[in-house]
Amino acid sequence: MTHIEMLASCLLEGDPDKAWACIEKYSGSSKPDVYHNLMTPAMRHIGHLWESNEITVADEHLATATCDFILSKLSFGSEKKPSAGRAMFLCLDGEQHYLGLKMVDSLFREHGWDTRYFGPSLPLEYAVQTAEAWKPDVIGLSVSMVYHLPQLREYAEAFSRLPEKPAVLLGGRLADLYDLRPYCTGDTVILRDLPETETWIRHHVMGGQQSGTTEPIPSSPVFES
Amino acid sequence: MERxxxxxPLPCLKVNRDGRIVSYSALAEDHFDLSKAHIRSLVDEGSISKLGRISSESGPVPVKMELNMKTKKNPLVLFDVYLQWDTENRATMMFVQKDRSNEELIEKLASIQIRLASTDFELLEKKDELEQVLRRMDELSGPFIPLSDTLCMIPLFGDITADKINAISDSCLQSVFRGNYEAILFDLTAVGEVHADGIDKFIMLVKTLNFMTGNVIKLIGIKPNLAKELxxxxxDHWVQFNHSLKEELSTYLHH
Structure with missing residues (x-):
C-alpha cells in the first residue's frame, strides 16, 4: 500500500490520530509538499474509490471531516509574521468542496498573509459585504462542481467592481480540468493547483501584475527548496 | 420511448447499450426531465464515467451504485441506483433517493463547521481589539508633562516592557525636541515589574534624550528591584539618580 493509499484509508476510517501519525511518517519536508503530494492525492484517491463503487458519499463526508481536522492541526501555530497583505477565501454559494481552499488559505498564511477563510458555500452578498469592510488585497475563489459555474461570472464581476481592486484568484478542481476563462472576468487569475498558487504568492511578493495560467502550463518545479 | x-413505487428506466431510454415509469417522468431520451442528460457530469464503467462491467446480476442525478427540482441529488441487464441487452434502472436524514446530518455538520470558523474570526477580531487596547494603554503609560519652560517630567506607569517603551518613545522624543528643556525627569515611582528587554529599550531612550539635549537625565523614585536591574x-554618564520628586521640584522651584 502506498503512503497515499494508507492516508486515504485512515481518513475513511475517520481516525484523526492514525491519519496524523501517517502524515508524520511522510518524508516530505514542507507543508505545501504534504498538501500537494500526500493529502490532495489521498482525497483524489477517495474520489476514485467512490467512482469505482467501493465507498459511499457518507464515507467521503467522514473522510473530508477528518481531513479538515488534520489540515487545521497542520496549519495551527504557524508563527505570525509581519503581514504581507490581506486575503480572503471562499467557495461559491452551494459549493461544498472546500479542502483545497483551506490548503490555499494555509499556504498564504505560511507566507505571512493575514487571511480570512470562509470555507464552503458563501453567498455573494455576504462575500461582497466582507470585502468592502475588510478591504482584502486578494480574494480567492474555489469551484469544484460544474453546475456552480454559472454563478462564477457574477462573483468575479462583483469583486472586480470593488473600489480597492483586489486580485481575484480562482482555483478548485475545475480549474485543473477545464478552461474557466469564459466564466470569469479578464483579470481573474486562474490557478490550477497548489504549486502554481505558491508561484503566484512568490511573484506577488516581488511585485507586479500576474496573469495565472493563460499560457501553456509551466512545469512545476515549485517545492524544490 | 414508451411509458x-x-x-x-420507484422511478424506473429501461436503457439500451447506447444509453438511450427505451421506456420509463410514471414516477421517472415525474422526477426527471426525459425530453432528451438519454440517460446522460439525467446524470451529473461527475457521475457519468462511474455509470458508464460500472454498467458496462455488470451482467445479469443486479448492481447498486450511488450516482448524482439531475432532477426536475434540483440540479444535483444523490441517488442509490440499482441496475440489471436483461437478455435483450437492456438495463433496468431503479432510483432510490438517498435518505434525507443523512442530508440533515451533513447539513448540521456543515453548520457546526461554519460556526467554528466564525467563532475563530470573532476570537481573532477580539484579539486584534485587545492588542489595540494594550498598545493604547502602553502609549498612555508614559505621559509627557511640561512642568515649566525648562523642566519636564515623564512618569512611567506599570511594568517596563519593550513594547511599552517603544510605544512612548516616539511622542516623548518629539515633545522634548519641540521644547527647550534643561532637565528631563523620569518618575519611576509607579513602575511595577521590570523586563530585561524593557530596560534595554528604556536605556536606549535615555541615551537618545541625552544626545538630543546634552543634558543629564534624572531618574527619580527608583525602587530596589529597578535599582538592581539598572x-x-x-x-553614570547619562543619568543622575535622585531620591524623590519632592526634592527635585524644590531644587528647581527655588532656583
Missing part, C-alpha cells in the same frame, strides 16, 4: 404500464548598566 411502462406497470405501477412501480546597576548592571553603567549609566
Amino acid at each position: 411502462l404500464n406497470l405501477s412501480l 546597576n548592571h548598566h553603567h549609566l
